Amino acid sequence: MLHCGAARHSFCHCAAQAEPGPSTGQGTKNSPGRLMQKIANLPFKLIEILLVVGIAAMSLMVFLNVVLRYAFSSGIPFSVEVSRLIFVWIIFLGAILALKEGAHLSVDSLIRWLPRGPRLACFWVSRALMLWCCWLLWQGSWVQTVINWNNLAPISGISVGTMYAAGLVAAAFMGLIILADIWRTIQDMRAGRADAGLPPEHAAGAD
Numbered sequence: 001m002l003h004c005g006a007a008r009h010s011f012c013h014c015a016a017q018a019e020p021g022p023s024t025g026q027g028t029k030n031s032p033g034r035l036m037q038k039i040a041n042l043p044f045k046l047i048e049i050l051l052v053v054g055i056a057a058m059s060l061m062v063f064l065n066v067v068l069r070y071a072f073s074s075g076i077p078f079s080v081e082v083s084r085l086i087f088v089w090i091i092f093l094g095a096i097l098a099l100k101e102g103a104h105l106s107v108d109s110l111i112r113w114l115p116r117g118p119r120l121a122c123f124w125v126s127r128a129l130m131l132w133c134c135w136l137l138w139q140g141s142w143v144q145t146v147i148n149w150n151n152l153a154p155i156s157g158i159s160v161g162t163m164y165a166a167g168l169v170a171a172a173f174m175g176l177i178i179l180a181d182i183w184r185t186i187q188d189m190r191a192g193r194a195d196a197g198l199p200p201e202h203a204a205g206a207d
Contacts, residue, residue, distance in 0.1 A: 043173070044100060047093050054093075058086045078156035088163050092170035099174050120189070120196060127182055134175040141167030 149161035
């Protein structure tokens, strides 16, 4: 049973190193760690905005199309194709945020109680498999994006390749998140932490 949950705040872990204490007369507000944390979170804030805009646009188009169809026997011709495209992007962008926040389904009951050595072994195996899956997703999405880039949707005229490009973006971001999780674990191992290999949400409670 391998723990394949995401690394919550992995991008921020390396940035949040030792911060100046009260004796330095400086707060943590302007510390380099806080600045790096904000920079690392910018792409994910952008993804959150895109998700909100995408859901709002898709809901509005579907609602208007239903009203026009039943009330005026009309409709928005391109709404079906555009809504489908937005829906695909919402799924993949949401998967990125879920991985970052550790919201993907995982079974870590055994991992939390394993000794440090077996737990780290499970960590490395699971992260290797996750990176391999990201590579497969990126490779397949790249092939389909190239093949379908010049194929246009019949009504909207949007390139069909833009739908497959969502897999490229998701694979790249998720791969980076996993690599950041690996880096966090390496730092924990160097520091001799007993909770190395545990997800951050459980690490604080480890013995």
